[in-house]
Amino acid sequence: MTLQDIAVKVERADDYSVGNISALLAEIATLLEKFIATGQSAEIDLKSLPMGALEYEQLRLALGQGEVAANLEAIGPSEIIETKYPGVWWVTHYNVEGDIVADLIEIANCPAILTSQPQDMQAGLARLQAAIEK
Amino acid sequence: MKDHDTLEHRLTQQGISRRSFLKFCTAMASLMALPPGTAPAIAAALAQAKRPSVIWLSFQECTGCTESLTRSHSPTLESLIFDMISLDYHHTLQAASGFAAEKSREDAMKDFYGKYLLLVDGSIPTKDNGIYSTIAGRTNLDLLQEAAKGAAAIVAVGSCAAFGGLPMAKPNPTGAAPVSDLIKDKPIINISGCPPIPSVITGVLAHYLTFGELPALDELGRPKAFYGETIHDRCYRRPFYDQGKFAKTFDDEGARNGWCLYELGCKGPTTHNACATTKWNGGAGFPIEAGHGCLGCSEPNFWDAGSFYTPLAAPTSNIGAIAGAAALAGAAAAVALSAADRAKKKSLQQTHEKLTVKDISN
Numbered sequence: 001m002t003l004q005d006i007a008v009k010v011e012r013a014d015d016y017s018v019g020n021i022s023a024l025l026a027e028i029a030t031l032l033e034k035f036i037a038t039g040q041s042a043e044i045d046l047k048s049l050p051m052g053a054l055e056y057e058q059l060r061l062a063l064g065q066g067e068v069a070a071n072l073e074a075i076g077p078s079e080i081i082e083t084k085y086p087g088v089w090w091v092t093h094y095n096v097e098g099d100i101v102a103d104l105i106e107i108a109n110c111p112a113i114l115t116s117q118p119q120d121m122q123a124g125l126a127r128l129q130a131a132i133e134k
Numbered sequence: 135m136k137d138h139d140t141l142e143h144r145l146t147q148q149g150i151s152r153r154s155f156l157k158f159c160t161a162m163a164s165l166m167a168l169p170p171g172t173a174p175a176i177a178a179a180l181a182q183a184k185r186p187s188v189i190w191l192s193f194q195e196c197t198g199c200t201e202s203l204t205r206s207h208s209p210t211l212e213s214l215i216f217d218m219i220s221l222d223y224h225h226t227l228q229a230a231s232g233f234a235a236e237k238s239r240e241d242a243m244k245d246f247y248g249k250y251l252l253l254v255d256g257s258i259p260t261k262d263n264g265i266y267s268t269i270a271g272r273t274n275l276d277l278l279q280e281a282a283k284g285a286a287a288i289v290a291v292g293s294c295a296a297f298g299g300l301p302m303a304k305p306n307p308t309g310a311a312p313v314s315d316l317i318k319d320k321p322i323i324n325i326s327g328c329p330p331i332p333s334v335i336t337g338v339l340a341h342y343l344t345f346g347e348l349p350a351l352d353e354l355g356r357p358k359a360f361y362g363e364t365i366h367d368r369c370y371r372r373p374f375y376d377q378g379k380f381a382k383t384f385d386d387e388g389a390r391n392g393w394c395l396y397e398l399g400c401k402g403p404t405t406h407n408a409c410a411t412t413k414w415n416g417g418a419g420f421p422i423e424a425g426h427g428c429l430g431c432s433e434p435n436f437w438d439a440g441s442f443y444t445p446l447a448a449p450t451s452n453i454g455a456i457a458g459a460a461a462l463a464g465a466a467a468a469v470a471l472s473a474a475d476r477a478k479k480k481s482l483q484q485t486h487e488k489l490t491v492k493d494i495s496n
Contacts (some may be wrong), residue, residue, distance in 0.1 A: 003418045019373060043170035045163075050410050052370040052392070052423060074154035093157050100417050101161035104170050110175075113160070117152035 003099070020051060021058045028063075031107045032087055038078035041108035047100075063090060063105075070114060080111050141218055141343075142181035155181070162344075165337035167359040176344050182345040183218065187242050187250040188282055190224040193274040194267050194301040194310055199292035200226050203336070205328070218343050219251070226271065226286025226411025236270050243284050251342065252335035254278065254313050257294040257301045261393030278316060287321045287348055288313060291335060296324035296355070303437035314355060323348050324355040328431035331412050334360045356406065365402035365428045368410035371395070381474060389425060399443035407432040413414065466485035 031042040034132075051059070064084035071079035076095040083090055089111050093102040106112075145155055159177040163170055168237040185388070192200070204227070222242035230238055242250060248441070250318050259266040264273035282288060290313040303308035314322050325335055331348070338357055341349045349357040366372060374380070374394040381388035381395055389395075396403070402410075407422040421428060427443075430436045 002414060020370070021257060038187075047164050047417065048167060048411050050368045050370040050372070053419070055370065071151075072157075075158050078157060093161060095161075102157075102164045102170075103417075104160070104164075106170075113153065113157060117156070121150040126201050 004098055004100075019064060020055050021114040025047065025062060026057065028085075028088060028105060028107070030057070032085065035087060035107045041106070044105040045109070046105060058092075063088065072113065078113065080114060140181060141183050141185070143208040161177055162337070162340050164187070164350075165412075166332050166341050166344075168338075173417075179344045180340070180372060182220070185218060185220045186286075186343070187246040187252060188219045188221050188339075189239055189250055190221065190227075190241055190253040190255070191274075191277060192225060193254065193256030193258050193278070193294065193295070194308065195294050197226060198329040199255040199295075199335075200224070203291075211280045213409075219339060220364060221279060222246075222250075233269075237412055239281075243281060247284040249286050250284065251339075252281050252288045253291055254288060254295045255291040255311040257298050257312055259301070259308035260311050261307075264309075266308040275316065276432075278313065282317045282320055284297070285320055287323065287342075288317060288325075289338065290314065290324045293326045293328045293434075293436070296326040297434040299328060300437055303435075317467075319344040321348055322355055323357060325386075326354075326356060327407060328429075329435075330432070331360070331414065333412055334408060352406070356432075360412070361406040361432065363406065364398075365405045365407055365410050365422070368408075369402055369422055370410065371422060372374060384425065395422060395425075395427040397445050398427050399441065399445055401430030401433070401436070401446065402428040404448060405430040405433050405453075 020078075027044065031044075034040055035042065041042065041073040046056075066082040066084045066086060068080075068082040070080040076093070076098070078094065079090075079092045082088070087107060087109065089101075089108065091104045091106050091111050091113065092100060092119045093104075093113075095101045142155075156173060156177055159180060159366060160170060160173040162176055162180070163173045166262045168176070183249055190200075223239040227233060228235060228238070249310045257265075258264065258278055260275060267274045269277060290296040293312050294301055294310075298306075298310055298315075301308060302312070312324075314324070323338060327334070334357075337360065338349065341357070341359075351357055352358050352361055356362075366375070369375075371392060371394050374392070375396055378392040378396045379388060379391075381391075381393045382461035384398065385391065394400070400422065402422065409428070410422070413420045413423075429442050430439065433439075
């Protein structure tokens with residue numbers, strides 16, 4: 001059992017607000033506007049922002065879930081979700097114990113972590129060729 | 135020829151993919167409070183990093199700092215962080231004991247002279263020639279001075295090593311002193327906290343490996359990336375402070391609404407640490423999120439700074455009683471309050487004041 005398995009009851013999520021989330025949404029909108037205009041991707045480290053559990057849930061509700069959801073298994077799982085705003089991705093990396101080690105909002109066509117890496121492709125090619133030769 | 139001592143080579147041997155390594159570096163960037171976009175640069179530097187030898191000496195301490203590190207929820211500490219360093223001596227964690235353990239320390243000091251990192255937790259007793267704490271028959275002071283000579287840098291882990299901590303609290307019976315009071319000719323980085331945040335310890339090590347130098351430090355020798363702002367600056371309850379909304383007791387309406395804990399003694403405004411953003415227990419929360427004010431454990435002499443439940447702005451005396459006298463004595467009251475407060479502060483500095491029920495209920 002991990003800490004994430006302990007149920008958390010979120011109370012009064014609708015009327016609890018100190019303004020942090022609206023500021024963050026405005027920043028995301030600005031970054032998305034810039035990405036559309038210039039192609040410059042951006043990332044926001046959610047772990048560096050002071051957010052309580054309620055506000056974190058509010059952000060999740062505000063961004064919602066879009067058409068794409070991907071799972072990664074690399075020294076622990078990772079969740080990659082395109083929010084209901086295309087180009088705005090929520091990337092959550094966990095360690096093998098199930099604890100969050102990085103929590104990012106990425107403004108991009110596709111989060112960098114999803115793309116295949118040249119070194120991995122090279123190693124994979126070697127394995128494939130070895131399998132053919134057997 | 136490929137260098138077989140690099141982290142990249144060791145990870146490849148273990149079958150860890152480049153994507154996994156990039157994920158690790160993304161977590162490292164977050165740990166070190168660097169922009170997320172720096173992960174590829176960190177990956178490039180870390181991949182070529184060689185494992186430095188690390189000697190960890192534990193002196194007058196409670197082992198809480200080691201507990202903190204080994205409970206670290208940073209990216210697989212057990213596999214990757216320890217892959218990044220060669221922990222050649224740690225008398226709590228190592229399997230060897232007795233003469234074999236001491237020999238591994240001596241070998242590491244000799245083989246990596248001038249290059250190893252020396253990590254220290256606990257303060258060092260100096261009274262009566264340091265006799266109050268010894269390891270293998272040698273005083274902590276002797277061991278520290280010997281190990282410091284060949285160290286590239288010293289990392290003082292925890293408030294005891296950084297500032298003296300609990301052992302140095304009044305009346306300081308062992309003459310406890312922090313590392314920086316005893317070693318003057320080596321770079322020292324203080325990772326204060328009781329205990330320090332585990333990911334801050336690993337983040338500092340990762341920074342050293344990535345950039346080959348110690349991170350920027352504040353005036354107390356702490357890394358600015360983690361201690362650059364106060365708990366109050368980054369507290370999610372800060373907007374309530376700005377609105378003047380304070381909990382008055384631990385069970386009133388304000389406490390239930392999550393208002394600011396300043397009036398309940400929170401030391402957040404004067405405490406520099408990363409608890410409010412890095413958090414504890416795998417990001418589950420930090421003391422203020424659990425409804426208790428900050429104790430100020432990463433600041434010097436926090437044990438001798440009076441009650442944990444007295445507001446920072448409050449005088450340390452019973453204002454009510456003195457205010458009664460003020461009504462009779464007029465202008466003399468201000469002088470009385472000031473004098474009484476000074477006397478109480480002096481008394482607190484001389485004898486560590488115990489927490490009473492009154493402290494909590496006031």
